[in-house]
Amino acid sequence: MIVEQWHLNVRISLIMNQYKIIGIMSGTSLDGVDIAFCIFNFENEKWSYQIVRSATYPYDAQWHQRLQTLETKTASEFAKTHADYGHYLGKLIAKFMADYGIKPDFIASHGHTIFHQTDKHFTTQIGDGAAISAETGLPVVCDFRSMDVALGGQGAPLVPIGDKLLFADYDYCLNLGGISNISYEKDTERIAFDICPVNMALNYLAKKINQHFDNKGDTARSGVVNMELLTELNNLPFYGSNPPKSLGKEWFLSSFLPVLEKSTIPVADKLRTVVEHIAFQIKQNVFQADDSKKLLLTGGGTLNSFLVERIKSNVAVEVCIPGIETINYKEALIFGFLGVLRMRQEINCLQSVTGAGCNNIGGAVYFSKPVKTTQ
Numbered sequence: 171m172i173v174e175q176w177h178l179n180v181r182i183s184l185i186m187n188q189y190k191i192i193g194i195m196s197g198t199s200l201d202g203v204d205i206a207f208c209i210f211n212f213e214n215e216k217w218s219y220q221i222v223r224s225a226t227y228p229y230d231a232q233w234h235q236r237l238q239t240l241e242t243k244t245a246s247e248f249a250k251t252h253a254d255y256g257h258y259l260g261k262l263i264a265k266f267m268a269d270y271g272i273k274p275d276f277i278a279s280h281g282h283t284i285f286h287q288t289d290k291h292f293t294t295q296i297g298d299g300a301a302i303s304a305e306t307g308l309p310v311v312c313d314f315r316s317m318d319v320a321l322g323g324q325g326a327p328l329v330p331i332g333d334k335l336l337f338a339d340y341d342y343c344l345n346l347g348g349i350s351n352i353s354y355e356k357d358t359e360r361i362a363f364d365i366c367p368v369n370m371a372l373n374y375l376a377k378k379i380n381q382h383f384d385n386k387g388d389t390a391r392s393g394v395v396n397m398e399l400l401t402e403l404n405n406l407p408f409y410g411s412n413p414p415k416s417l418g419k420e421w422f423l424s425s426f427l428p429v430l431e432k433s434t435i436p437v438a439d440k441l442r443t444v445v446e447h448i449a450f451q452i453k454q455n456v457f458q459a460d461d462s463k464k465l466l467l468t469g470g471g472t473l474n475s476f477l478v479e480r481i482k483s484n485v486a487v488e489v490c491i492p493g494i495e496t497i498n499y500k501e502a503l504i505f506g507f508l509g510v511l512r513m514r515q516e517i518n519c520l521q522s523v524t525g526a527g528c529n530n531i532g533g534a535v536y537f538s539k540p541v542k543t544t545q
Contacts, residue, residue: 193506198348256298260305278509286418323526346471387476
């Protein structure tokens with residue numbers, strides 16, 4: 171019965187023109203869990219979207235510590251955290267749905283990345299989809315990256331298919347999260363890759379002066395650029411490699427952080443130098459663009475006024491900053507969209523972006539009970 175219902179749901183989903191989805195995202199900066207209830211419409215061979223409701227649930231100290239140190243724990247601790255985190259996400263979603271009176275068709279969850287070592291052919295995002303489904307009673311799509319990595323790809327970035335189909339009015343889409351990434355069209359193909367750390371580095375430094383983050387970049391603004399540190403950061407080997415390429419926490423800890431730590435300059439100067447480093451690396455990747463091109467800027471780093479100023483002064487393109495909901499929830503929105511494409515059995519991961527052996531359909535699907543997909 172369950173198998174028959176599953177196939178019925180797939181057949182229905184293939185002919186639907188509207189989807190009501192909850193997308194969930196937890197980024198490397200560990201700010202919290204972003205949840206967005208979105209409606210996607212497919213008309214005249216084009217997709218459109220609406221973010222209907224959204225909320226961010228900050229991590230408490232216990233969960234922040236647990237996620238931050240999980241890669242050093244035992245296998246049993248890892249497995250338990252994977253399950254516990256799934257139940258935690260499920261409870262957050264259930265609260266979100268109850269608070270706003272929401273009933274989506276299904277849930278699409280990115281999870282939280284613990285390992286991303288594509289040179290060793292694996293990536294891991296925790297947050298057990300079965301546990302999420304058990305807590306909510308809804309179908310869940312998760313584990314979006316593993317198929318691409320199994321096919322020899324980077325498994326990242328995954329957002330570009332959403333950029334291509336939902337944000338086609340922009341020539342460049344730049345996300346400033348824990349790590350910055352960019353996507354754009356080149357010779358009829360979508361190109362995308364990670365650029366450099368952003369909030370992962372800035373928040374790390376802010377904590378040294380007892381701040382969760384550098385509000386509006388004010389501390390960085392008060393510092394001065396240290397050319398020695400800037401040069402050493404810009405000379406890290408990753409920046410000389412060609413796409414496809416992606417970054418993870420492991421690279422930040424092994425390559426970027428040691429350069430920061432050995433410098434003895436004041437924290438304000440480190441923050442100022444890292445901001446300049448970010449702006450420079452972004453410039454390196456949009457240097458051929460001119461003022462006729464549009465760049466969409468989203469992600470938490472967009473709220474850092476000083477960082478945005480430095481980016482604008484380094485690039486020739488028109489920098490477009492959308493409304494606060496798109497800034498904060500674009501990734502949750504797009505992972506919801508990736509879930510839609512997965513349920514429609516359509517490509518949601520691009521070979522031109524990740525370097526995989528082929529375009530592919532990523533995402534594992536969990537059903538806690540037979541369900542009917544609404545139209």
